[in-house]
Amino acid sequence: MKPLIKVKALTRIYDTSQNVIAGIKDVSFEVREGELVGIIGRSGCGKTTLLRCIAGFEKSDSGEIFLDGKRVSGPGPDRFMVFQGLDQLFPWLTVKGNLIFAMKTVNKDMTPKELRERAEYFLELVGLSAWADRYPYQLSGGMKQRAFLARALSVSPRVLLMDEPFGSLDAFGRKAMQDLLLKLWEKTGITILFVTHDIDECIKLSDKILVFARGTLKYSIYNPLPRPRMVEDAAYREFLAKLSRMVEEEKDIAEGPAREPSINLKWADVILQ
Amino acid sequence: MKKLVSKTALIFSLAVLWEAVRVLGGYSELLFPSLRSIVLSLWAERAQLFANALFSLKLIGLGLFTAVVLAMMLALLCMSTKIFPGVITDIMAIMHPLPGIAILPVAILWFGIGIESILFVIIFSALWPLLNHFYTGFRSIPKNQLEVGRNLGLSGVKLALSVMLPASFPHILGGLRTGWARAWQASVAAELVFGAAGGQGGLGWYLYKKRFLMETPGVFAGMLLIIAIGLVVEYLIFTTLENLTVRKWKAVID
Ligand SMILES: Nc1ncnc2c1ncn2[C@@H]1O[C@H](COP(=O)(O)OP(=O)(O)OP(=O)(O)O)[C@@H](O)[C@H]1O
Ligand SMILES: [Mg+2]
Numbered sequence: 114m115k116p117l118i119k120v121k122a123l124t125r126i127y128d129t130s131q132n133v134i135a136g137i138k139d140v141s142f143e144v145r146e147g148e149l150v151g152i153i154g155r156s157g158c159g160k161t162t163l164l165r166c167i168a169g170f171e172k173s174d175s176g177e178i179f180l181d182g183k184r185v186s187g188p189g190p191d192r193f194m195v196f197q198g199l200d201q202l203f204p205w206l207t208v209k210g211n212l213i214f215a216m217k218t219v220n221k222d223m224t225p226k227e228l229r230e231r232a233e234y235f236l237e238l239v240g241l242s243a244w245a246d247r248y249p250y251q252l253s254g255g256m257k258q259r260a261f262l263a264r265a266l267s268v269s270p271r272v273l274l275m276d277e278p279f280g281s282l283d284a285f286g287r288k289a290m291q292d293l294l295l296k297l298w299e300k301t302g303i304t305i306l307f308v309t310h311d312i313d314e315c316i317k318l319s320d321k322i323l324v325f326a327r328g329t330l331k332y333s334i335y336n337p338l339p340r341p342r343m344v345e346d347a348a349y350r351e352f353l354a355k356l357s358r359m360v361e362e363e364k365d366i367a368e369g370p371a372r373e374p375s376i377n378l379k380w381a382d383v384i385l386q
Numbered sequence: 387m388k389k390l391v392s393k394t395a396l397i398f399s400l401a402v403l404w405e406a407v408r409v410l411g412g413y414s415e416l417l418f419p420s421l422r423s424i425v426l427s428l429w430a431e432r433a434q435l436f437a438n439a440l441f442s443l444k445l446i447g448l449g450l451f452t453a454v455v456l457a458m459m460l461a462l463l464c465m466s467t468k469i470f471p472g473v474i475t476d477i478m479a480i481m482h483p484l485p486g487i488a489i490l491p492v493a494i495l496w497f498g499i500g501i502e503s504i505l506f507v508i509i510f511s512a513l514w515p516l517l518n519h520f521y522t523g524f525r526s527i528p529k530n531q532l533e534v535g536r537n538l539g540l541s542g543v544k545l546a547l548s549v550m551l552p553a554s555f556p557h558i559l560g561g562l563r564t565g566w567a568r569a570w571q572a573s574v575a576a577e578l579v580f581g582a583a584g585g586q587g588g589l590g591w592y593l594y595k596k597r598f599l600m601e602t603p604g605v606f607a608g609m610l611l612i613i614a615i616g617l618v619v620e621y622l623i624f625t626t627l628e629n630l631t632v633r634k635w636k637a638v639i640d
Contacts, residue, residue, distance in 0.1 A: 170533060188536045200528040203550040204635045217549075218538040250636040268538070 114225040115182070116143035117304055118272060120166070123176035125162055132133050137162050138327045142183070144272075144306065144321070149298055151319030152308045153360055158181050158325040160308040163199070164274050167306070168194040180271060190219040193270035202249040208260050209236060212267045219268045236298075237262040238328050239293060255286040256295045261295070266301060275307035279314070291317060295340075312357055316349065317342050419603040427603040428610060435611055437590065442573055442588030443615070445501065450569045451510030454562070457516035464548055465524050477612070478514055486511025486572040490579060501586075504576045511572035512565040519564065524550055534554070542544025556632045565622055567616075574612060 120143070121359055126136040133198040135318065137159035142381060144150050152160050152194040165171040167178055178185040182193065195201070202211050212232035216223060223231070236245050244252060252260065265273055279290045290316060298305055309315050315322055324332040401421055408418045415423065428435065486507050493503040493510075527550060535549035551558070551572045577590025587594075591606055596604035632638045 168537065170536070188533070188539070190537065190539050192537075194533070194537055196528050196530045198528075201530045202529060202533055203534075203549070203552065205555065206629070206635055214548075215534075215538055248635055271395065305482060 116145060117146040117148075117181060118144040119177075119179040120163075120167070121177045121179070123163070123166060123173060124174045125159075125166055126174055127162075133355050135159075135328070137166070137325075138291050140330045141176075143328060144324060145303050147304055148320050149304075150166050150321045150323060151317055152306060152310065152314045152325065153356075154308065154325030154331075156310065158326040158339050159306075160325055161276055162306055162328075163325070164194065164306065168274050170194075172248075180304060190268050191271045192274055193265045193268055193272075194274040195265055195276065195278050197280065199254055199257050199281060201261055202257060204249050205293070207246050208241060208249055208252065208386050211249070211260065212236065215268050219276045231267060233266045233317065235299040236260075238266070239263045239299075243381070246251075249254045254281055258282070258290060262293070262297065266297065266303070271304065273303055273305045273307075275305065277308050277310065287311075287314070294318065307311055312353060312360060313344070316353060316356060322356065324356075326360075330334065331362075349367075358383075391457070416600065416602050419606055423603040424606045424610065427601070428607040429632060430623045431607065435589075435608070438587060438589050438592045438608075439611060439615060441586060442570075442590070445504060445565075445588060446492045446569045446573050449505050449573070450512055450565055452505075453509045453516055453565060453569070457513055457561070457565075460517050461520035461524055462550075464521050465550075466542075470523075474517070475549050477581060478518060480512040481510075484517065486568065487579065490576055499580060502575060507576045508572045511568040515564040515568055516561045519557050520554070520560025523554030523561070526557065527553040532551035543566065556637050559624070559628060563620075566619065566624075570612070570616065 121141050123140045124136070126138065129135050135157070140159075140358075152163065155162055160172060163340075166173055167185065167355075169185055169192065186191070190202075202208070203214065206214055209232045212235060213228045216231060216237050217227055233242065233245065236242050239262050241256060241259050241263060244256060249257065249260075261278070269367050278294075279287045282290060291369070294305075295318065302335060307318070309318075316338065322332075322334050322336060324334075325331055338346075338348055338352055344350075399632060405421060408420060411418070460474060464474050489510055490503065490507050493506040497503045497506060523622055531553050532545070535545050540549060574590035574593070578594050581587070581594050582591040588600055589612055593605055593608045596602075596608060628638075
């Protein structure tokens with residue numbers, strides 16, 4: 114099967130005055146249509162940078178990104194991003210108004226009736242029907258995140274890019290949003306790339322996991338666990354331990370002398386590249 | 387309703403204070419006219435005052451509109467280029483403290499004695515505070531909202547109109563308020579300094595004539611009208627606009 118997203122030798126280095134190299138370096142991977150990809154790594158390892166490059170907000174220094182065989186050169190609604198932060202709705206529009214604005218901007222042919230009905234459909238999907246006519250300031254953090262999701266899906270992007278989407282929620286809200294995301298993913302079949310620093314979240318949600326460390330892609334692995342994934346399962350805990358070690362490994366390198374990765378990779382069902 | 391009562395009470399006490407000072411101080415009518423004669427003069431000259439006020443408002447409207455358009459274009463240029471912001475901020479630092487009336491002599495040199503000169507002073511007075519507010523407003527737009535706009539495929543003028551304008555509306559409204567006040571002040575000041583060209587003039591010209599003729603109640607009547615127009619614009623236009631927008635969106639603190 115042809116990959117939907119192809120990232121080839123992508124490099125984006127930021128000029129930092131302190132002589133520290135920051136950004137991402139020589140990152141390559143592929144994502145198939147409909148995959149739910151989790152991107153994980155320690156803070157500052159370049160997860161946001163990668164997502165912003167794919168979204169087209171950052172220019173790469175070298176390397177290329179392809180969506181469906183076409184080279185990505187700037188932002189566009191075929192790759193819709195949900196950012197970090199709760200200020201993504203336009204405060205001058207109601208929740209429904211925000212969805213309608215987005216759809217109207219992307220698709221000029223829709224009639225007002227179609228726009229309204231479609232907005233209502235997506236708000237219903239995320240459980241925000243009752244809040245459709247409220248203004249963003251009247252929504253809680255969790256509701257806002259539902260609204261971001263509804264808006265993102267309403268413009269029918271090929272790929273949904275999510276940067277630590279549930280980072281600001283408490284454990285209950287987080288669980289609810291994870292379930293919601295899975296439900297929507299199963300329903301729409303959309304391709305999702307999401308960044309997280311929560312290993313449990315990454316395991317629960319993703320088909321494929323990209324582990325980043327200091328700007329490079331360290332591991333690209335498939336999640337061997339069948340859905341639904343239960344913390345109680347022995348296989349889950351085993352995978353969790355291994356993924357944790359892969360993510361934590363970088364810490365040892367950062368703190369001690371450089372050495373070869375000591376992890377045994379044989380356990381994973383499939384190892385890419 | 388409560389507001390209306392408190393505002394009426396305020397105006398009433400000011401009137402009482404005025405009369406008290408006048409009577410107790412024993413000032414002459416020429417220096418400190420009674421409210422009665424001010425109101426009488428206001429009524430007697432209503433047609434003239436109306437014509438002058440209309441003239442002022444038209445001039446200010448035109449000047450303010452031009453200044454808003456210019457300021458908006460400059461602010462957008464600042465947002466979309468790299469060197470422009472530095473240049474504009476420097477120019478703004480030079481021009482902003484300069485009272486608009488101070489460039490009247492230059493305006494007269496360039497445009498002669500006439501409406502053009504007054505218009506120039508009005509535009510100059512309103513432009514810098516407007517630009518300052520607009521540019522500050524654009525820079526304070528949350529990055530996420532701009533990027534959502536770009537993500538939807540918006541850029542350039544479309545992005546400016548449909549995202550940047552509403553997103554910075556609290557600042558834009560503040561700019562309009564200041565710009566309006568500056569334009570009003572400039573128009574009155576300019577006419578007070580050199581009168582009017584031809585028979586036409588605004589409220590500044592009215593004040594100028596009344597002072598020249600030593601008709602003190604008329605001077606105060608003109609001032610009263612200037613204040614009244616300012617209040618009407620503030621409460622009818624700006625407050626309404628505010629209630630319909632930034633207050634509704636809770637973009638400002640009540
Ligand atoms: N605009 C920028 N200018 C300079 N350096 C930047 C810029 N954006 C990111 N960086 C640097 O690039 C590196 C990667 O940043 P990035 O935001 O991609 O990390 P991250 O993995 O998303 O971290 P976190 O988990 O904390 O969000 C960091 O060292 C950061 O300081
Ligand atoms: Mg990040």
